[in-house]
Amino acid sequence: KAGVTQTPRYLIKTRGQQVTLSCSPISGHRSVSWYQQTPGQGLQFLFEYFSETQRNKGNFPGRFSGRQFSNSRSEMNVSTLELGDSALYLCASSLSEYEQFFGPGTRLTVL
Amino acid sequence: EDQVTQSPEALRLQEGESSSLNCSYTVSGLRGLFWYRQDPGKGPEFLFTLYSAGEEKEKERLKATLTKKESFLHITAPKPEDSATYLCAVQPWGSNTGKLIFGQGTTLQVKP
Numbered sequence: 001k002a003g004v005t006q007t008p009r010y011l012i013k014t015r016g017q018q019v020t021l022s023c024s025p026i027s028g029h030r031s032v033s034w035y036q037q038t039p040g041q042g043l044q045f046l047f048e049y050f051s052e053t054q055r056n057k058g059n060f061p062g063r064f065s066g067r068q069f070s071n072s073r074s075e076m077n078v079s080t081l082e083l084g085d086s087a088l089y090l091c092a093s094s095l096s097e098y099e100q101f102f103g104p105g106t107r108l109t110v111l
Numbered sequence: 112e113d114q115v116t117q118s119p120e121a122l123r124l125q126e127g128e129s130s131s132l133n134c135s136y137t138v139s140g141l142r143g144l145f146w147y148r149q150d151p152g153k154g155p156e157f158l159f160t161l162y163s164a165g166e167e168k169e170k171e172r173l174k175a176t177l178t179k180k181e182s183f184l185h186i187t188a189p190k191p192e193d194s195a196t197y198l199c200a201v202q203p204w205g206s207n208t209g210k211l212i213f214g215q216g217t218t219l220q221v222k223p
Contacts, residue, residue: 102154
């Protein structure tokens with residue numbers, strides 16, 4: 001059974017640009033959550049989507065947004081990038097609200 | 112405020128030297144507690160979910176236990192391949208979504 005896939009795996013952007021990251025969940029999983037991981041803050045919840053609706057949102061500015069498509073694939077967008085947005089962005093999918101399975105992440109570097 | 116604290120931050124063991132990692136949590140109510148393993152440059156790998164105090168789960172050399180205020184991840188006779196960062200996360204009760212609150216992790220190094 002294929003796991004969670006994320007594309008691209010690595011990204012380098014400059015301040016002020018915007019970026020879109022993609023996540024394909026495990027087949028049959030309808031919930032997709034996004035997390036930001038940095039050495040200083042650890043893993044922090046960004047938002048969760050279920051059946052194309054945002055179910056929950058973490059404490060991040062409005063520059064961070066996301067969406068989910070009818071096939072459960074999800075994208076997150078960060079506009080007006082700042083240096084502090086450099087992080088590993090992780091996507092997790094779940095069949096229920098309990099066990100979440102993570103993808104390999106997208107490493108974003110903002111210069 | 113819901114919070115998860117893991118200790119120690121880093122742990123060095125000799126191969127075969129058993130030890131425990133601690134995860135203490137403060138939540139209004141616990142729906143579930145999760146343990147993950149993360150290797151450098153990779154996403155967290157799911158290990159266990161615990162739901163109620165007194166529950167225990169085992170997988171190979173790992174055993175997770177849960178009390179009302181903390182969880183332990185016991186590592187018996189570890190091998191070098193057990194070296195990784197171990198993450199603990201909680202899902203608060205009343206949260207009908209997938210939001211997990213993570214601790215900072217314990218980085219384990221097992222030397223041969």
